[in-house]
Amino acid sequence: MLELKFPNNQEKVGNILKLRKSGKTILKIKEITSLPLSLVKKVLIVEGKENLKPSPRLSSSLLTKGEILAQFGEWYYRFVNELSTNSTAKFEHLRGKAIKILFQILDELPKSPSYKHLNRILPVFIFSFLRANTIDVSISLLQNLSGMDRHKCFQALKRINGTFPEYIKRDRKQVVLGKVRMIKVFYGLDSRFFENATKILQRFWEFLCNTGDNIIAGTIAALALLSVHSNLPVLRVCEKIGISQSAIIYQLRNKLLKRLNITGFKTFRQAKKVLTSEVLEKVVGIKS
DNA sequence: CATAGTTAATTCACTGGGAC
DNA sequence: GTCCCAGTGAATTAACTATG
Numbered sequence: 001m002l003e004l005k006f007p008n009n010q011e012k013v014g015n016i017l018k019l020r021k022s023g024k025t026i027l028k029i030k031e032i033t034s035l036p037l038s039l040v041k042k043v044l045i046v047e048g049k050e051n052l053k054p055s056p057r058l059s060s061s062l063l064t065k066g067e068i069l070a071q072f073g074e075w076y077y078r079f080v081n082e083l084s085t086n087s088t089a090k091f092e093h094l095r096g097k098a099i100k101i102l103f104q105i106l107d108e109l110p111k112s113p114s115y116k117h118l119n120r121i122l123p124v125f126i127f128s129f130l131r132a133n134t135i136d137v138s139i140s141l142l143q144n145l146s147g148m149d150r151h152k153c154f155q156a157l158k159r160i161n162g163t164f165p166e167y168i169k170r171d172r173k174q175v176v177l178g179k180v181r182m183i184k185v186f187y188g189l190d191s192r193f194f195e196n197a198t199k200i201l202q203r204f205w206e207f208l209c210n211t212g213d214n215i216i217a218g219t220i221a222a223l224a225l226l227s228v229h230s231n232l233p234v235l236r237v238c239e240k241i242g243i244s245q246s247a248i249i250y251q252l253r254n255k256l257l258k259r260l261n262i263t264g265f266k267t268f269r270q271a272k273k274v275l276t277s278e279v280l281e282k283v284v285g286i287k288s
Numbered sequence: 289c290a291t292a293g294t295t296a297a298t299t300c301a302c303t304g305g306g307a308c
Numbered sequence: 309g310t311c312c313c314a315g316t317g318a319a320t321t322a323a324c325t326a327t328g
Contacts, residue, residue, distance in 0.1 A: 139327080154328080215293080233317055244294055245318075254292095268318065 016040055068118065072102060075122040078145050079130060079137065098129045123148075124156040173201060179217035180224070183237055190228050197224035207255050214241045219251040226276050234268070 012035060019029045029040050076098065080091045102125060123146035130137045142153050180197045183189070200223050201216075208216050218241055222234045238245050249268055252275075260278075 150328090235317060246295090246320085247293055249319075250293075 012039075068102075068106070069099065071118050072099065072122060072126075075126055075145075079123075079126050079141070082141055082145070083130075083137065094130070098126065101129065120146075120156065124153070128157065173205065175213050176201060176217045176220065179213065179241055180221050183217070183221050183240055186240060187232055187236065189225075189230060189232070193224050193228050193230065196227040197221060200224060200227070204256060208251060214243050215247050215251060217241055218243050218248050219256075222248050222252070223275065 012033065015033055016029055016035070019032060020026075026040055029035075033040070076095060080088075105125065106121075123142060127137055127139075127142040139150070139153060142148075143150060146153065146156075148156065177194075177198060180201075181194055184191075184194045184197075197220050201220050204220075208219055218234075218237055221237045221241075225232055225234065225237070234248060235245055238248065252268065
């Protein structure tokens with residue numbers, strides 16, 4: 001735990017513990033090490049050995065590790081319960097990961113020593129965390145569970161995002177490809193379908209990324225279907241992932257062809273030849 | 289508030305059989 | 309072969325909704 005929390009500070013941690021063992025007060029340790037009081041406290045709390053813990057009086061404004069975990073657990077399950085969850089195992093696994101990150105975040109969050117505001121931090125943290133791990137959580141769920149209005153949600157997200165961008169960024173490409181793979185399996189498509197879809201996605205990500213995952217997946221899948229000359233109707237794909245056809249047409253016309261300076265899009269059907277020869281072959285490099 | 293996406297109704301277009 | 313027909317996918321439209 002401590003290794004994770006203080007990767008570069010083993011020395012400091014060791015020092016704090018040594019001083020504490022020799023019976024120094026927490027304030028004394030702070031003076032000697034000239035580390036922030038909050039840091040000293042946290043080291044002692046996380047280390048957790050009875051005789052090392054700060055006295056109750058001093059720690060009254062801090063939550064113990066156990067209390068933090070309990071609060072986390074409550075919020076976590078509030079979220080998980082709202083998600084149509086058929087695989088509890090997955091969420092159990094993620095839970096451990098989340099806890100590790102949570103403690104890292106609490107360490108660095110400005111204005112922590114007192115973890116008084118966990119009820120504000122936790123919902124936003126869990127929301128970001130789940131998203132970062134490719135779980136679909138809607139902002140309205142965050143809104144409902146946290147009781148914050150839309151605007152507050154965004155403020156809070158911005159705060160977490162600004163401090164820890166790496167935790168909120170989900171790997172959307174993987175999410176999208178997951179959906180594409182699902183389509184491939186469901187309709188028993190050729191493995192080239194998926195290979196081509198991957199290429200298409202990499203090439204056109206910038207064009208298409210500014211929309212929902214399902215829409216992107218549908219658009220990529222539609223192109224990949226063309227690339228393998230499948231006779232599976234695009235409509236089937238749309239049904240499966242729950243979007244409408246017009247959304248894909250919209251993407252192809254307004255996001256893809258327009259930006260490739262290919263003009264004169266009339267209809268999907270009519271554009272098929274152009275798409276295979278000009279777009280897939282010349283731009284992506286998929287030979288038919 | 290602007291943009292993106294959905295829905296539903298309607299129409300168009302293609303395809304693949306028969307019947308002749 | 310070709311004419312007709314039905315079935316189905318695709319396109320278009322406009323009104324509506326959701327999202328950031």
